[in-house]
Amino acid sequence: MTDDVREDVCDFYDRYPYPRPLDSLDAYRAQWQDPQRRHADFHLHWPTRPYREDSSILIAGCGTSQAAKHAIRWPSAKIIAIDLSATSIRHTEELKRKYNLTNLQVHQLPIDRLPELNSTFDQIVCTGVLHHLRDPDAGLRALRTVLNPHGTMHIMIYAPYGRAGIYMLQDFAHRLKIRATDDNIRDLITALRLLPPGHPLENLLRQAPDFRHEAALADALLHPQDRAYSVPQLFDFLHAAGLTFARWIKQAQYFAHCGVLSRIPQSTRLAQLRAIDQYAAAELFRGTMLRHSFIAHRDDDEIHPISFAGTTWPTYIPIRTPETILVEVKDRLPPNAAAVLINQSHIYTDLFLPITDPQKLLFDTIDGTRTIAEITERTFSSPPDQEHLETARSFFEKLWWHDQAVFDASNQSQN
Ligand SMILES: C[S@@+](CC[C@H](N)C(=O)[O-])C[C@H]1O[C@@H](n2cnc3c(N)ncnc32)[C@H](O)[C@@H]1O
Numbered sequence: 001m002t003d004d005v006r007e008d009v010c011d012f013y014d015r016y017p018y019p020r021p022l023d024s025l026d027a028y029r030a031q032w033q034d035p036q037r038r039h040a041d042f043h044l045h046w047p048t049r050p051y052r053e054d055s056s057i058l059i060a061g062c063g064t065s066q067a068a069k070h071a072i073r074w075p076s077a078k079i080i081a082i083d084l085s086a087t088s089i090r091h092t093e094e095l096k097r098k099y100n101l102t103n104l105q106v107h108q109l110p111i112d113r114l115p116e117l118n119s120t121f122d123q124i125v126c127t128g129v130l131h132h133l134r135d136p137d138a139g140l141r142a143l144r145t146v147l148n149p150h151g152t153m154h155i156m157i158y159a160p161y162g163r164a165g166i167y168m169l170q171d172f173a174h175r176l177k178i179r180a181t182d183d184n185i186r187d188l189i190t191a192l193r194l195l196p197p198g199h200p201l202e203n204l205l206r207q208a209p210d211f212r213h214e215a216a217l218a219d220a221l222l223h224p225q226d227r228a229y230s231v232p233q234l235f236d237f238l239h240a241a242g243l244t245f246a247r248w249i250k251q252a253q254y255f256a257h258c259g260v261l262s263r264i265p266q267s268t269r270l271a272q273l274r275a276i277d278q279y280a281a282a283e284l285f286r287g288t289m290l291r292h293s294f295i296a297h298r299d300d301d302e303i304h305p306i307s308f309a310g311t312t313w314p315t316y317i318p319i320r321t322p323e324t325i326l327v328e329v330k331d332r333l334p335p336n337a338a339a340v341l342i343n344q345s346h347i348y349t350d351l352f353l354p355i356t357d358p359q360k361l362l363f364d365t366i367d368g369t370r371t372i373a374e375i376t377e378r379t380f381s382s383p384p385d386q387e388h389l390e391t392a393r394s395f396f397e398k399l400w401w402h403d404q405a406v407f408d409a410s411n412q413s414q415n
Helices: 003-015 026-031 035-045 066-073 086-098 111-117 136-145 161-175 182-193 202-207 214-221 231-240 267-271 275-286 357-365 372-379 386-401
Strands: 056-060 078-083 104-108 121-127 147-158 243-248 291-298 317-320 324-327 339-343 353-355 405-408
Touching (some): 035 405, 066 086, 066 121, 231 291, 317 372, 386 405
Parallel strands (some): 056 121, 078 104, 121 147
Antiparallel strands (some): 243 291, 317 405
């Protein structure tokens, strides 16, 4: 990155730190006391590795609170956080002091100077950062050089189609030479209230209450450096940096088997595509994705993805995702459904999963320690026959597709 652009970005975040600084992480800390939440998070990243809490974690471009949150979440882990902006570092240091986070080190450092830390990491979290770099490829390569051989990266980058309205208003602001100052942002908020109905930005303003805050608006519309990646561009981006895609953080919205995509006439054809083509088609059909949030590995790491096709799935231990709720409002259920499972963190409301009575019994028997085989045996209270096993297999596969469960598959393969 040239020094000019870096200074612009740094100056921007010093004046408009994003996300909005937090004073209290008490609620966050209480949430993460739940061991199931920590297990679900660990096995989302490492389905086939035995659970542990002492990983080394880099938060690259930590912003105001992300690093402190990780340090609270994983008290036995060693967390290193870097950010370009002095304001972000100051907010992080304040949270570090307030919550006595002795497992957290914070450095004011750009990503391209990562080698100066002389450290490598089991996990790298870099969300909302790479698309702001002048040279995102060099940034991703720099992260790759400090990732341990079996490490995982959680990356979030912008997606183009859902942000079309943002790029139009960025261009509008650019043509009018509107810079990120408090007065300009106030005026921009006034103008946005008068945006004509049907403008591509309108939907987004309605959906994202965050935009009422100046820093969020500045981050979206007046950022000095910002690009977005479609699914194929994202895969090229990873490939060029020596990384392999592992999974989406929330995958249901990309899958032909879930929600509206399972009901379109082209659904079967969609499901037969290669995974990358299926995801690309899902992005085009949904049309409103704002970001892609996913996990990647080094391309020399052997990945054992969760699969319900072979013979090992009965040994998987399902863990419910913490955002999933079971809803049993009788008069609002689809025909033949005993309940509906909803992952409350899904942005798209079509991604609910109706379940039958036997499936509900299976779901109720998940406790984060039993394998699918044990759950099936318990639920049907006898050694399961072929039909029961197939009921279980297809149900747990659906839970997987719909982000209702993650799986601890560490007992079937310890790489
Ligand atoms: C949108 S914020 C995201 C913060 C955080 N990752 C999160 O998701 O909450 C982007 C952050 O990246 C930082 N940043 C931008 N360019 C950077 C670079 N080259 N090296 C390190 N940090 C950078 C900014 O200062 C800012 O704090």
